[in-house]
Amino acid sequence: MTKGDSLLADKAYDADERVRQKLQDKGCAAVILPKKNRINPVDYDKNLYKDRHLIENFFAKLKQYRAIATRYDKIASNFLETIYMASILIWLN
Numbered sequence: 001m002t003k004g005d006s007l008l009a010d011k012a013y014d015a016d017e018r019v020r021q022k023l024q025d026k027g028c029a030a031v032i033l034p035k036k037n038r039i040n041p042v043d044y045d046k047n048l049y050k051d052r053h054l055i056e057n058f059f060a061k062l063k064q065y066r067a068i069a070t071r072y073d074k075i076a077s078n079f080l081e082t083i084y085m086a087s088i089l090i091w092l093n
Helices: 016-025 046-062 076-092
Strands: 006-009 029-032
Touching: 006 046, 016 029, 029 046, 046 076
Parallel strands: 006 029
Antiparallel strands: none
């Protein structure tokens, strides 16, 4: 299992007790856009948050492959190979 330095998430994960405090206890930075109705807005790394958009776009492109979106392969190793192949095709385009 890998440990990351930060968690990139959207507004839905802007919760102090359930998300932010647990991440802080584990030494992980929360890069989460604060909700508009938040009483005390929290600072976040705006440049790192922009990278989240690239990740979201990649998953959207990956879901265009029917075999991945419907989990056509039921064996985990075959499914992972399908993801690798689709990722290579996305990268080459």
